[in-house]
Structure formats: C-alpha cells, structure tokens
Amino acid sequence: xxxxxxxxxxxxxxxxxxxxxxxxxxxxxxxxxxxxxxxxxxxxxxxxxxxxxxxxxxxxxxxxxxxxxxxxxxxxxxxxxxxxxxxxxxxxxxxxxxxxxxxxxxxxxxxxxxxxxxxxxxxxxxxxxxxxxxxxxxxxxxxxxxxxxxxxxxxxxxxxxxxxxxxxxxxxxxxxxxxxxxxxxxxxxxxxxxxxxxxxxxxxxxxxxxxxxxxxxxxxxxxxxxxxxxxxxxxxxxxxxxxxxxxxxxxxxxxxxxxxxxxxxxxxxxxxxxxxxxxxxxxxxxxxxxxxxxxxxxxxxxxxxxxxxxxxxxxxxxxxx
Numbered sequence: 660x661x662x663x664x665x666x667x668x669x670x671x672x673x674x675x676x677x678x679x680x681x682x683x684x685x686x687x688x689x690x691x692x693x694x695x696x697x698x699x700x701x702x703x704x705x706x707x708x709x710x711x712x713x714x715x716x717x718x719x720x721x722x723x724x725x726x727x728x729x730x731x732x733x734x735x736x737x738x739x740x741x742x743x744x745x746x747x748x749x750x751x752x753x754x755x756x757x758x759x760x761x762x763x764x765x766x767x768x769x770x771x772x773x774x775x776x777x778x779x780x781x782x783x784x785x786x787x788x789x790x791x792x793x794x795x796x797x798x799x800x801x802x803x804x805x806x807x808x809x810x811x812x813x814x815x816x817x818x819x820x821x822x823x824x825x826x827x828x829x830x831x832x833x834x835x836x837x838x839x840x841x842x843x844x845x846x847x848x849x850x851x852x853x854x855x856x857x858x859x860x861x862x863x864x865x866x867x868x869x870x871x872x873x874x875x876x877x878x879x880x881x882x883x884x885x886x887x888x889x890x891x892x893x894x895x896x897x898x899x900x901x902x903x904x905x906x907x908x909x910x911x912x913x914x915x916x917x918x919x920x921x922x923x924x925x926x927x928x929x930x931x932x933x934x935x936x937x938x939x940x941x942x943x944x945x946x947x948x949x950x951x952x953x954x955x956x957x958x959x960x961x962x963x964x965x966x967x968x969x970x971x972x973x974x975x976x977x978x979x980x
Contacts, residue, residue, distance in 0.1 A: 865898065873888055902920055
C-alpha cells in the first residue's frame with residue numbers, strides 16, 4: 660500500500676513515481692517500477708550532494724566569478740543549465756510533469772555526472788581553494804544547486820528544501836527565504852550560446868570515442884585507471900582544427916595524464932580521428948594521481964608533479980595572507 664511504501668522509502672519517491680508517469684495514459688505501478696524510480700531519485704539526490712559538497716567555504720557574493728571570466732567548459736555548463744530551465748518551465752506551464760522528471764534526470768545523469776562533474780573533479784580536488792579555476796567551477800555548482808532546488812520543489816517537496824537549506828548563505832545580505840517553496844522557479848537567461856554548444860557537442864563526441872578506447876585498454880590490462888594512460892590522436896583536418904584549440908585542456912577532458920595531437924594524412928575523413936592508447940610516461944603524482952616526467956623536480960615537494968607544486972605554493976601563500 661502507499662502508506663507502507665512511504666514508511667519504507669519516503670514520500671518523495673512516491674511523488675516521483677507519480678511525476679514520472681504520464682497521467683494521460685494508464686499509470687503502471689509495481690515493485691520493479693518503484694525500485695527504478697528510487698534509483699532515479701538517488702541519482703538526482705547525489706547530483707545535488709556533489710554540488711553542495713564542493714561549495715564548502717564558498718561565499719557567492721565574495722567568491723563568484725563573472726561569466727566573462729569563467730573557463731569555457733563552465734560557460735558550457737551554464738548554457739546547458741539555461742536550456743533545461745527553459746524546458747522545465749515550459750513543461751510546468753503545460754502540466755507535463757513527466758517531461759520535467761525526464762529532463763532533469765537526463766540533465767543530472769548525462770550533462771552533469773557523466774560530463775561536467777567528471778571533468779571538473781580534478782580542478783575541484785587539486786587546485787588551490789581560492790584559485791580562479793576552482794572558484795569558476797564553484798560559481799557554476801552554486802547556480803546549478805540553486806536552480807535544481809527550485810525546479811525540483813513542486814515534485815520533491817522534502818529533498819528540494821534540504822538542498823535549499825544547505826546552499827551557502829550570501830554574507831552581508833538578508834537571510835535566505837526560509838523554504839524553497841517560498842521562492843520562484845529559476846528564469847532562463849536566454850544566453851546566445853549556440854556556437855559554444857555546437858563546438859562542445861563535437862568535443863564530447865570525440866571524448867566518447869577516446870573513452871571507448873580507454874575502456875578497451877583497461878579490459879586488456881594495459882592500464883588500470885585512465886590516469887595511467889597516454890593518448891595519441893591523429894586527426895583529420897576538421898577534427899584537428901576543433902581539437903587543436905583545446906590542446907592544453909584535452910588531458911583533463913579525457914581524464915588521462917597526457918594527450919598528443921597531430922594532423923593525419925589527407926586520406927582520412929576530415930572529421931575522423933585515430934586513437935592510440937599507451938601507458939603514460941613518468942611517475943605517479945601522489946597528490947593528483949596524474950603521471951608526469953617532472954615528478955621529483957621540487958626539493959620541497961619531491962613526490963608531486965609540477966602542477967601540484969604550483970598549487971601547493973599557492974595554498975601556502977593563501978594561508979600566509
């Protein structure tokens with residue numbers, strides 16, 4: 660019965676089942692369906708937990724980075740957030756609650772967890788706490804968490820309020836509204852980011868190809884973690900032009916220790932890439948787990964890579980300030 664299910668799993672999951680079902684058709688319910696809904700709920704909740712968990716010490720008023728100063732992938736995440744806000748608002752207006760659920764689920768699972776969060780983890784965990792790169796990501800995480808709480812409020816009553824209560828308070832401003840249910844739905848900014856979205860769709864297409872090859876290398880025991888890998892890309896003319904612009908970021912996008920990019924011969928399709936995976940050279944940095952031939956160069960920090968030496972020096976300067 661509903662009462663028994665609520666006692667066991669909570670009212671929000673039952674609400675989510677109601678929301679995820681198209682009320683214009685027969686609504687089916689079974690233990691298996693409710694288990695799938697519960698799994699979907701956990702993924703939505705974990706997305707919010709990740710965002711909130713990486714906002715410790717972040718003051719939106721003091722630490723937010725202006726959009727024009729953000730890293731490009733952070734711009735991309737905000738553009739995708741803008742898309743989903745517009746889609747969810749339209750679905751609420753037409754009472755298509757199942758569309759709200761599926762849009763938010765796909766946004767959390769694909770756009771955020773599988774792509775954006777996966778890429779920015781390195782920045783969040785290894786960059787100095789007050790660095791521009793980390794603050795840029797935190798600014799986006801704050802805006803995502805705020806928007807998620809508002810968009811989930813009509814369907815996940817308790818969970819959305821829990822997210823809202825754990826958002827960082829803006830200092831020197833009036834206290835946040837006591838409940839998300841007193842707030843309004845987020846409003847899309849209608850940013851003109853079509854070009855950016857097209858470019859990053861291509862980047863993620865190539866990323867998926869690289870990840871597939873990394874999985875093959877993992878299966879064959881060539882590597883364990885993807886950070887043990889070095890990826891060599893031979894790209895057709897069009898693909899090379901797309902990837903070359905992000906040459907210095909590719910290892911973070913692919914989550915490997917090294918990426919070598921070179922143009923392929925004219926006999927390859929302009930949009931195609933040839934991928935070769937090998938073991939990364941150098942030693943493993945004990946701080947970020949990337950492999951680098953420059954581990955050991957610092958007498959002060961002999962077990963970390965050159966990037967982490969710079970981050971640690973910045974952390975020391977922050978603590979001394």
